[in-house]
Amino acid sequence: MIGNRRHTRNDGGAPGWCAWGCGVAVLLLLCPTAFAHGVHAHAIHGGLGLAVEYDGGYPMAYAEVRVYAPDDDTTPYTEGFTDAEGYFVFFPAREGPWRMIVDDGMGHRIETNIAPDSAHHSFVFLPPRRVRWQEAVFGLVLIFALFGGYAAWLSASQKRKRI
Amino acid sequence: MHITEGILSAPILVGGGVLAAGGVTIGLRAMRDEDIPKTAVLTAAFFVGGLVHLPLGVASVHLVLNGLMGLLLGWAAFPAVLVALTLQAVLFRYGGLTTLGVNTLVMAVPAVLSYHLLVPILRRSRRPSILFGAGCTAGVIGIAFGSLLASGALALSSREFLGVAGLFFAAHAPLMVVEGMITGGLVCFLWRLKPELFRERGRSL
Numbered sequence: 066m067i068g069n070r071r072h073t074r075n076d077g078g079a080p081g082w083c084a085w086g087c088g089v090a091v092l093l094l095l096c097p098t099a100f101a102h103g104v105h106a107h108a109i110h111g112g113l114g115l116a117v118e119y120d121g122g123y124p125m126a127y128a129e130v131r132v133y134a135p136d137d138d139t140t141p142y143t144e145g146f147t148d149a150e151g152y153f154v155f156f157p158a159r160e161g162p163w164r165m166i167v168d169d170g171m172g173h174r175i176e177t178n179i180a181p182d183s184a185h186h187s188f189v190f191l192p193p194r195r196v197r198w199q200e201a202v203f204g205l206v207l208i209f210a211l212f213g214g215y216a217a218w219l220s221a222s223q224k225r226k227r228i
Numbered sequence: 229m230h231i232t233e234g235i236l237s238a239p240i241l242v243g244g245g246v247l248a249a250g251g252v253t254i255g256l257r258a259m260r261d262e263d264i265p266k267t268a269v270l271t272a273a274f275f276v277g278g279l280v281h282l283p284l285g286v287a288s289v290h291l292v293l294n295g296l297m298g299l300l301l302g303w304a305a306f307p308a309v310l311v312a313l314t315l316q317a318v319l320f321r322y323g324g325l326t327t328l329g330v331n332t333l334v335m336a337v338p339a340v341l342s343y344h345l346l347v348p349i350l351r352r353s354r355r356p357s358i359l360f361g362a363g364c365t366a367g368v369i370g371i372a373f374g375s376l377l378a379s380g381a382l383a384l385s386s387r388e389f390l391g392v393a394g395l396f397f398a399a400h401a402p403l404m405v406v407e408g409m410i411t412g413g414l415v416c417f418l419w420r421l422k423p424e425l426f427r428e429r430g431r432s433l
Binding site for chain 2: 119123168170173174175176200201203204205207208209211212213215216219220223
């Protein structure tokens, strides 16, 4: 009896299932976007990044950043802008030196290669080029030595001409 | 004001280098023996002035003092600027060695322009207001013409920079005011201290 019932139900239900299937297919085809997945977010820490500063220690804010993967030097892996504090962070997909170019579009540009640490992604601060007073004093000494040397050379050459 | 390496195209770098070399040669010929200590002092001032950065919006600017250099040195501003920029590039990585020529032009050409335009006025006048005005104008010319040259170099290097050339000039507008006031004050001070600084004539070119 049961088998007969099944047989009977199958015979009578086949056109109905086909109609349902065709209807769903048409709906799927007509629907421009299907949101098949839910969206979740979770906090992440780390990443590979730069903190870019001008010489005086001020952040290079909203400067254009291009990142090139270790094996592709032509097409940027990702692009973006530094934030108001001069930070830019991304998550490298693989090991190797990643080339990053930061350009504020006004004549200031920095290019650097940074490699993610094998164990933890690192956050790299470009060394701020702050004025070191020893170097400034050294520069001043060089200036006076250079001009002093030039004056001595001029005076020696004039003496030679007189002789 | 320092254009860093990797931005300008090769023709601009080479052209800038050649023109700067010409300017330096003229400057060395114009420099008399007695001008050398003055040139050394102004080179040192330019070198140190470039290290003092002031925050300006999202960027930072520094004193240039090329207007004052022009008034006191004339064409000798070229070798002075070259020496200071070389040391800034080597010691502090400001600008760069490949952009030395262009950066020298950007800062020394306005200095020479200030010299030819304003020194005749300074030699004729003793009124403090005119001295201050001439000094202010030299400071403004130094920054305005310098940023125009830098904008031009950027725009000629790449079309991408055409849009930012105006922004580069506008970003330096506050510095023009600051530099103008400082140069005006220094000219008045130096005139009182040693007026012959402005009366001395360089070697004829």
